Amino acid sequence: xxxxxxxxxxxxxxxxxxxxxxxxxxxxxxxxxxxxxxxxxxxxxxxxxxxxxxxxxxxxxxxxxxxxxxxxxxxxxxxxxxxxxxxxxxxxxxxxxxxxxxxxxxxxxxxxxxxxxxxxxxxxxxxxxxxxxxxxxxxxxxxxxxxxxxxxxxxxxxxxxxxxxxxxxxxxxxxxxxxxxxxxxxxxxxxxxxxxxxxxxxxxxxxxxxxxxxxxxxxxxxxxxxxxxxxxxxxxxxxxxxxxxxxxxxxxxxxxxxxxx
Amino acid sequence: xxxxxxxxxxxxxxxxxxxxxxxxxxxxxxxxxxxxxxxxxxxxxxxxxxxxxxxxxxxxxxxxxxxxxxxxxxxxxxxxxxxxxxxxxxxxxxxxxxxxxxxxxxxxxxxxxxxxxxxxxxxxxxxxxxxxxxxxxxxxxxxxxxxxxxxxxxxxxxxxxxxxxxxxxxxxxxxxxxxxxxxxxxxxxxxxxxxxxxxxxxxxxxxxxxxxxxxxxxxxxxxxxxxxxxxxxxxxxxxxxxxxxxxxxxxxxxxxxxxxxxxxxxxxxx
Numbered sequence: 001x002x003x004x005x006x007x008x009x010x011x012x013x014x015x016x017x018x019x020x021x022x023x024x025x026x027x028x029x030x031x032x033x034x035x036x037x038x039x040x041x042x043x044x045x046x047x048x049x050x051x052x053x054x055x056x057x058x059x060x061x062x063x064x065x066x067x068x069x070x071x072x073x074x075x076x077x078x079x080x081x082x083x084x085x086x087x088x089x090x091x092x093x094x095x096x097x098x099x100x101x102x103x104x105x106x107x108x109x110x111x112x113x114x115x116x117x118x119x120x121x122x123x124x125x126x127x128x129x130x131x132x133x134x135x136x137x138x139x140x141x142x143x144x145x146x147x148x149x150x151x152x153x154x155x156x157x158x159x160x161x162x163x164x165x166x167x168x169x170x171x172x173x174x175x176x177x178x179x180x181x182x183x184x185x186x187x188x189x190x191x192x193x194x195x196x197x198x199x200x201x202x203x204x205x206x207x208x209x210x211x212x213x214x215x216x217x218x219x220x221x222x223x224x225x226x227x228x229x230x231x232x233x234x235x236x237x238x239x240x241x242x243x244x245x246x247x248x249x250x251x252x253x254x255x256x257x258x259x260x261x
Numbered sequence: 262x263x264x265x266x267x268x269x270x271x272x273x274x275x276x277x278x279x280x281x282x283x284x285x286x287x288x289x290x291x292x293x294x295x296x297x298x299x300x301x302x303x304x305x306x307x308x309x310x311x312x313x314x315x316x317x318x319x320x321x322x323x324x325x326x327x328x329x330x331x332x333x334x335x336x337x338x339x340x341x342x343x344x345x346x347x348x349x350x351x352x353x354x355x356x357x358x359x360x361x362x363x364x365x366x367x368x369x370x371x372x373x374x375x376x377x378x379x380x381x382x383x384x385x386x387x388x389x390x391x392x393x394x395x396x397x398x399x400x401x402x403x404x405x406x407x408x409x410x411x412x413x414x415x416x417x418x419x420x421x422x423x424x425x426x427x428x429x430x431x432x433x434x435x436x437x438x439x440x441x442x443x444x445x446x447x448x449x450x451x452x453x454x455x456x457x458x459x460x461x462x463x464x465x466x467x468x469x470x471x472x473x474x475x476x477x478x479x480x481x482x483x484x485x486x487x488x489x490x491x492x493x494x495x496x497x498x499x500x501x502x503x504x505x506x507x508x509x510x511x512x513x514x515x516x517x518x519x520x521x522x523x524x525x526x527x528x529x530x531x
Contacts, residue, residue, distance in 0.1 A: 147343070149342075149343075150343035150344070152341075153344065157510070160514070162510045162511075224506075228343070228507075231342065231346050232342060232343050
């Protein structure tokens with residue numbers, strides 16, 4: 001493990017940690033590993049990195065210790081640390097690693113500055129600070145398929161503050177035409193970014209691949225968000241009707257399961 | 262004569278009061294109302310009682326029709342599943358609180374009203390549910406005005422006010438009948454106008470202010486009016502009445518309670 005290069009990346013929500021890491025994941029000649037400690041088995045970032053860079057080993061939290069103990073020589077490892085993790089935790093303190101903080105350029109003093117070996121200027125957003133610590137609310141949605149205009153409306157309301165103050169939102173959502181989209185919002189940056197994921201269309205029943213929503217903010221009305229999410233999802237019969245139509249439009253496309261972690 | 266034309270009040274009594282005060286200050290001689298007195302907002306009965314007490318000539322809007330006929334529109338009415346769910350909640354709430362005499366009054370409202378060369382409708386002369394958007398094809402827009410046998414067609418329903426001039430319309434038609442030679446016909450249509458008066462109680466122009474229109478029948482001058490009002494009171498009433506809180510959030514931002522239908526030119530087939 002000592003010969004591996006481990007980089008811990010921390011920073012405020014929306015500063016651009018995943019974006020910064022992504023630039024190093026294009027090199028297919030190396031053994032690349034990506035971990036998101038504290039985010040459980042599935043997280044939007046973990047899954048999206050896996051889809052975007054299939055040659056990268058994305059490691060679920062429950063396998064982290066085993067994988068870190070048996071890393072191949074010269075492996076490049078990136079650990080993305082959520083804002084909610086304690087930077088002084090013993091586990092992080094004992095790792096032989098490079099510490100990088102991706103922070104808004106306007107932030108000059110923070111515990112990330114004290115912790116990091118290197119500070120990278122990220123998105124020019126207002127840092128909301130950690131006092132009080134923002135809430136992190138996650139909702140796995142695997143199998144749910146959304147009515148697209150309902151999802152648009154929900155995202156406008158969510159990011160506009162209808163259900164609490166949202167600083168950061170990211171998610172993977174399934175559409176009735178079988179496509180899946182990554183959705184990204186950072187308070188202070190313009191608009192909501194929609195990126196189609198490079199996956200086969202899922203046109204046979206409910207998608208058996210990860211989708212979900214992660215929201216960081218304050219005073220989040222979690223129950224209302226959950227109800228509104230569900231009200232935006234398609235019922236079985238409606239989904240079947242859509243899928244039947246798209247199958248007729250795309251008769252040559254096959255559904256296949258492409259990724260699992 | 263100075264006319265004030267209002268529309269789409271949607272149970273927003275505060276907004277209606279503010280607009281009536283503004284109309285009074287503008288010294289309008291006559292008020293016309295293009296319907297949607299009820300639906301979404303917290304004071305459907307009070308709004309109707311106010312309109313009736315002032316004896317304002319009023320057309321029937323799509324929400325008024327739904328309260329009379331029940332929800333029997335085709336899928337066109339809502340752009341999304343979410344909007345439909347919320348619309349149904351609003352309809353059920355309105356339906357449960359509406360007074361019998363108010364329902365009877367809504368049933369008596371006509372589809373169109375005429376005053377000389379002016380016609381007043383909620384959506385279009387074809388349907389309360391049809392949206393006459395400013396981007397609508399010019400020929401189709403002209404057809405709607407001509408079908409109403411009017412020079413100026415006043416409408417609402419979109420909740421965004423605009424004035425559209427339809428000028429210098431020339432139509433050429435070739436009529437071919439069996440065993441007869443083709444016969445060309447030319448039509449020239451003088452200036453026609455569509456005036457959308459916006460919405461009193463449920464604006465969609467990005468600000469919470471109520472909108473309506475003043476029209477001078479002598480000069481044909483159209484004046485779009487935007488009237489601030491205490492929308493926070495309406496928002497509070499929405500919450501107190503148990504209507505979905507998201508309605509209050511959207512109203513305060515001029516976002517309307519639900520978005521416009523996906524295919525706005527579609528004419529509902531009941």
